[in-house]
Amino acid sequence: MNPEREAAFAKANEPGMFVDRRPPSMSRRAAIAGASATLAAAASRPAYAQTAAMAALIAAAKAEGSVVVDGPPLDSVREVLVPGFQRAYGIPVTYISGGGAATAARVRAERAAGKYLLDVFISGPDTPTITFLPSGWLDKIEPVLVAPDVVDKRDWKEGHLWYEDEGHTILRVLQYVVPELAVNTKFVQPKLVSTWKSLLDPKWQGKMVAKDPASSGGSGASLTSYFYLVFGPEFVKKLYIDQKPMLSRDARQAAQWLAEGTYPILIGPDTTAMDQFRKLGYPLEPVFPTDGPSVLTGGWGLIALLNKAQHPNAAKLFINWLAGREAQTAYAKATQSLSLRTDVHYDDMPGYLFPQKGTKYMDTYDYKFVTEQRDPALAKARELLGE
DSSP states (O other): OOHHHHHHHHHHTSOEEOOOOOOOOOOHHHHHHHHHHHHHHHHTSOSSOOOHHHHHHHHHHHHHOOEEEEOOSOHHHHHHHHHHHHHHHSOOEEEEOOOHHHHHHHHHHHHHTTOOOOOEEEEOSHIIIIIITTTTOEEOSGGGOOOHHHHOGGGBGGGSOEESSTTSOSEEOBOEEEOOEEEETTTOOGGGGOSSGGGGSGGGTTOEEEEOTTSOSHHHHHHHHHHHHHHOHHHHHIIIIITOOEEESOHHHHHHHHHHTSSSEEESOOHHHHHHHHTTTOOEEEEOOTTSOEEEEOTTOEEEEETTOSSHHHHHHHHHHHTSHHHHHHHHHHHTOOBSBSSOOOSSOOGGGSOOTTOOEEETTOHHIIIIIHHHHHHHHHHHTTO
16 A cells, blocks of 8 residues: 555545446446457457567466466356457366355365365455465465566556555456445435435434345455444444344345335445346436545455466466456456556446545555454444344
């Protein structure tokens, strides 16, 4: 975190950074089609300028013949990464989507048995940062980045590559704004809930659905921690106890309740689930309260290189390819996210995803937030709520 972010963090009790706002669009089919077209176009020309380091890496990777990648459980991602890398280099990809905790358990068991089957891991913050890194399962990514368009810092936001940890072991490639509040405008106008504290008005009692603070990990944990760090214990108690929200661990069910007006306010919406109902004509709108920092996420934006891998060179080549402009353009479309590269261009992406200068943010992928602040704040909040 640079000095400006640290100053913002000290001011608001969380990592600070920078909003616009408009609803999601783009269907899964459109995301796949657009991303596939991008990679197909890229395959018609050289993937990178052929430096000596890249040429040697490509030759060594091709000799290994394959790469094993554990990534997002999204068809849109699988359908662009697997054929995209093979088109670029002729190397098949075995794609697994085990999910964070399941992947960690599998890798732990494999390594205990002396098996090192996974080469590359793409995920959110918890598993690579809290499990893989301290377990000693990762090699540093920074030294293996050799593709000219990857190592050119001018092509990255703020003029540098982004790493999740201070040791530059885990590469971060995505960052975007995520809404943490939504309303059904048939029942509630956004201006009526323009601040988080406005949700404490007695008239909203029993009319809200919220992510369950008791759910483990993920965005729900980050949101509960956010409330505790920014507004303190009394706010958490009043919101989750006094206001009697319906608590849910089912993102689609919560979005359906919002759409039907059963609960016209949703705290912690899943934008993909919400967008499904928006496409059906339901008047659902994200809201960005003005009395707290907006929230930045990294989505499926962390990339880790497993040590002792079966295909070390193919893994390194895959990471260089995925961090490049063409693959990042396709990956951002497939995940409906924003790349930290500055040379990626977007079509038909929600305006609210884009961070804006002058707006304060909490970055929930900040290493200090993930490893030091989030879980202690969550534990205090849960204790307060009797969980």
